[in-house]
Amino acid sequence: MKIEHLAIWAKDLEGMRVFYQQFFDFESNDMYHNPAKGFRSYFLSFGEGARIEIMHREDVEEGGEPNANRIGLAHFAISLGSRERVDELTEQIRSAGYKVVGEPRTTGDGYYESVIEDPEGNHIELTA
Numbered sequence: 001m002k003i004e005h006l007a008i009w010a011k012d013l014e015g016m017r018v019f020y021q022q023f024f025d026f027e028s029n030d031m032y033h034n035p036a037k038g039f040r041s042y043f044l045s046f047g048e049g050a051r052i053e054i055m056h057r058e059d060v061e062e063g064g065e066p067n068a069n070r071i072g073l074a075h076f077a078i079s080l081g082s083r084e085r086v087d088e089l090t091e092q093i094r095s096a097g098y099k100v101v102g103e104p105r106t107t108g109d110g111y112y113e114s115v116i117e118d119p120e121g122n123h124i125e126l127t128a
Helices: 013-024 083-095
Strands: 005-009 032-034 039-045 051-057 076-079 100-106 112-117 123-127
Touching (some): 013 051, 013 083, 100 123
Parallel strands (some): 005 051, 076 123
Antiparallel strands (some): 039 051
């Protein structure tokens, strides 16, 4: 078994797609559009592993304060392969004006990681 994809509702579908392509080299399929449901989505992928589906529909409402601790998905992690790459990408994302919510560090369970926010406040761990 493996995780095939995770899905994120987005306010700005194009902005989210550009972010993930710019910083993580995701490839995007063509937009899927279901006019009857007002639904649009992209699947973002790179190499092996799970894909990310970013989705938009006008009637989907926000679920509380961004970054609030709440039941549900807290974050997802993208492995970059080295501490140096974690440091570099963290700085690139910060320099582009996005929020770094956890500076690069070794965690108590031995991971080297930083935590950044995508344009809509979803937390992403960048791991070595």
